[in-house]
Amino acid sequence: MAPSKIIRGIDKGTFLLKRDFSQESNWRADHCYKFIYSLDGMINYQTNRNQINFNHHQYILFNPQDEHKQLAVEGKKFLIELNPTFLNHVSKSVGFVVQNDIQFALNVQKSPQISNWVKFVLDYIVIEKNDPHAVELFLEHSFSQLALILLKNAVGTHTQDIHVNSYKIISPQIYATICALKESYPYSWNLDQMAEIANLNKYQFAHFFKEIIGISPYSWLQLYRIIRSQEMLIKTDKTTLQIAMDCGFSSITVYNQLFKRLYGITPEVFRERMNK
Template sequence: MILDSENGLLLMRNDHLDERNWRSDDCYKLIFSPFGRGDYQTQRGDITIDHGEFFIFNPNEVHKQLKATKEKFLVEIQPSLLRDAADHLGFKHTDPEFSMVSYKHPQIRQWVSFVRDFLSLNDGASSAANQFFLDHSLTQLSIMMLQYGTGSHQSEFPIINSQANINDAIKALKESYNEDWTLDEMAAAARLNKYQFAHLFKEELGLSPYSWLQLYRLFRSQNSLLHTNDSILSLALQHGFKSVSSYNHLFKKVYRKTPSEFRRIHGFKK
């Protein structure tokens, strides 16, 4: 099934799940994995999306799909719609650049579930009804992408409301994110043993506890990176990284560019 409008496109299909053609689209593209693993290749590295996770390609990101499990679900959003949503939400910024990170978020999962169910139940309904539904759905998704998608517009990792134990650990990590944390200490904050904690954290967020903490440190550093002249070394150490090399390495993994390049592109010009 394909629905499209001037603001974007929604695709849901169960065939051609192992295409190998390179694509480069002038839109944002959210890909969600409803059933299992999806593999995508870019010219800057491979991306894996596990069950229940989502990922956002930026405009003109050259990529190709290697594999999708059982179903491919994607939504394309025109930059003009996302820009309009950003203006209404107060993100006074250059066009958002989303990070190369896949993870789970309950609100995105619920939106996808609702849309999939609606379209399945209304397969064969009038095109006008589906078109009206699509237009409103694209606006909703634009807002959620900005709120829950990690990128240049964020000053920290998006809020995720999880199980109480995980929420307690996340709260503790946020309060002292620039300090050293062991897995045992994280698990103690969640009142779980470290094996239960690591498994539950990964199941809920799609990221390991330490990966989440490192990403949180990176996104907390972005505001200072874009709005101050502090050195990259100073920013790295202030936000809990052991060295500037580890900060640079994670930044290149997340954005495929160095902090200095990111600052030059997205920083407010004086």
């Protein structure tokens, strides 16, 4: 198998199309954001908070200093390292003003926009492989494109909503269900109720939802509840218990555990940092 290929490396970051993974089986913590996208198979990572499994067309994001190691990988992965200074500069340029560096949720994610962008970049590299200067210029601008797409689509401490309009065409059934979940996110939903909106039986719905969105319906709902809680932590004086209940969590313990698994800090620490 051919070694990893560094496609482009500049101050903004580095593009890598990975085919050799031997050096990633050890624990590591990098100084950059790492966008890891599965091109054609299952990838498994271990972190100090949980184990993450994701499949083709799905991705994860490691924040600077997130400890992780790769357990297994099938096929190829597309790995992009982003300079934190660059990413935070882009975030402020488009209005995502946060007191500290953006922290992305340590969670499997899937986005039509990001999948289309990855395909576009890799296709261009193949088509223009005999023109290194054109590829270099193209990739240099691609860092800004990726930063913008991630800020708009990837869940993080800057997120105030999950954009779902693209699913209106991809799957009207899933789109209708997600809109209902967003409208009544504090409600204690069950799988039968979600499936009824999609006009599917619950087994078909659960499989179809995960195929389209990348995670289970209940995991998506919990993730959305976390996002809505972030705004309350920043903009209100409600206690974390009140916020947990208002957002539909079954207990303060469940809320704290999920928040910490995603961001590595508790809601109270998040509130303190954001309001400092």
